[in-house]
Amino acid sequence: MGENQKFARAMDELDMSQPELVRRLNDEIGELTGREGRLTTRDVRRYLKGETRWPHAKQRIPIERVFGRPATDLGFVPRSKKAQEAPPEDSVHRRTFVTATTGTVVGAVAGAGSRTRLGLSDVERYGDEYAKIIAQDKALGGAQKVENAAVELAMRIQSDLGGSRASARTRTKLYCLASNVTCSAAFAAIDAQARTRARGHLDKAVTLAGLSGDSETQYHVWNHLSMVAVQRHDFAEVAAAADAARSQSIAKNDPLYASLAHMRRANALAGAGDRPGSLRALAAAERSFDRRAELERPPWIGFYDQAEFDGLSSLVWLKLGEPDRAESHLHRALTAIRPELVRNRTYYSAHLALSQATQGDLELACSTGDRTAAMLGRIRSKRTSETLVKVQKIVAATGSKEPGVRAGLERARTWI
Incomplete structure (x- = not known):
């Protein structure tokens, strides 16, 4: 050496x-x-x-x-x-x-660290790596390794874009991939409640999506921006991001995308205390969802099925102060969630415990929290763990002396 x-x-x-x-x-x-x-x-x-x-x-x-x-x-x-x-590459490059x-x-030099010309085989190769990151995210949640893998892949795609020749079609597809991968990094940060990191990733994704000129890719970024805004309790920005997503041509042509944008808006309006507006948006989300067709779509939106529709609806009802209706949706969601969506199952299980605690079903809430904590040990999701903290606080605040509740509260101290 x-x-x-x-x-x-x-x-x-x-x-x-x-x-x-x-x-x-x-x-x-x-x-x-x-x-x-x-x-x-x-x-x-x-x-x-x-x-x-x-x-x-x-x-x-x-x-x-x-x-x-x-x-x-x-x-x-x-x-x-x-x-x-x-x-070696020609020195002119x-x-x-x-x-x-x-x-x-x-x-910068054309071709630095990359091929002389990029083609659709490169798009497929990077697409396969992206699919693995999405699979990791479903199984592990907001783990740092998922975020890091997405950041590294996005960097490599951008390096190739900056240093190689490519057709307009290939370049567009790679910009789409770079933006979508960066959104995956942002989502891992969102799940870890790392809002500053998430926003930094999405600022980059906005530029990449704009360079792609692709409506679906731009929708993807606005959808994630709405989620970051929810964590900041900036419901005006949530609604604005949802509206920006809904204005994309993909949402006008595909009811599934329209439904998800309406759902994000319903969540924002519920958080802002606008019950009538939230219910209108929720009804619009349901109408659009019912009109969806079975189509081949990008892998990132594969999570939005009937189980997820019920899960997201439950969050709206919780914000509207109707935990009983939220619980009903959560039971349906948890029954239908696909086995590979481990992070989603854990997240909605925590909200089931929250809805039960809010209704005063304290022993049941503690029991549900126990099951959620057991699942949480296998994944990283600060969103979920913070929901369990809320359950702990609700149960403790009651001051209940019931033996079952006191025993449940003792167990709850080991959840996180």
């Missing part, structure tokens, strides 16, 4: 100090992920000494963007034999443009 002289020469060519390189790399990471990077000069020294032979994609892609050339041209050695044997006054890179 020797010193990486190519990397050292590249820094010299740009007259870049280690602290300056760290700042530039962290800025690139922030631009790509919505979160400021955390690299230090120690990381740069590891590059220079050759201790880091092939940086992780989260570091490698920003390095390529800063220097305007592939990582292999900077002295890094891929772990993959296939990558090592890849033919690897030019770096540097400003005369500051020495900063102002134009």
Whole structure:
């Protein structure tokens, strides 16, 4: 393991100090992920000494963007034999443009770290990775590993888009994928109640969706923005995001999308205390849902079936102060939820306990909470755990001396 002289020469060519390189790399990471990077000069020294032979994609892609050339041209050695044997690209696709006054890179290199030309096979390859992330999300909830996997995949797609040629059709599909994957990162953050991270991901997704020009992709972003706004209790923004989703052509042409947008609006209006408006939106959601057809749709919206319709309806009824109606919907939802939707089952089980506690069925609420806590041990969902905290507080606030309730409250202290 020797010193990486190519990397050292590249820094010299740009007259870049280690602290300056760290700042530039962290800025690139922030631009790509919505979160400021955390690299230090120690990381740069590891590059220079050759201790880091092939940086992780989260570091490698920003390095390529800063220097305007592939990582292999900077002295890094891929772990993959296939990558090592890849033919060099024509130098015309690897030019770096540097400003005369500051020495900063102002134009990235075409082809850095990617193929010369992208095609539909690349779209399919990235699409397969995206499907795995969605499957992980269903099973694990808002786990950091799901969010990180989505961020990394989005970064790789964007790197390919910035450094390769592609047809307009392929480019559109990749922008759609990058936006949808970034939405998956946002949803993992939403489930973890990390609202700032979620909003940062969605700010990036908005741009990618706009570049795609695709109505369904833009709908996806607005749907997630409405969920972040719910967590902030900004019900005006929830309604605005739901309206933006409903204005997309996909919602005008497909009743399922229209239904979900109406449901988000019903939730917002219920939270704002507008009972008549919320009930109108809920009725519109039901009418649209009943008109849905069995069509092939993107994988992210596969969650919105009859069980989810009942689950989301229950949240509206809880906000409207009718926990008995909420409980009825929750029982239907939990009966019909598909086995693979583990996170959803846990989430609605917690709300079933909440509806029971709100009605004064304290022992039953504690029993439901016990079952939910057992499921929660297998997934990460702060949304769910915070719902169980609400159940604990309701039961404790009653001051009940009933033996069954007191025993249930003792068990409840072990839920989280």
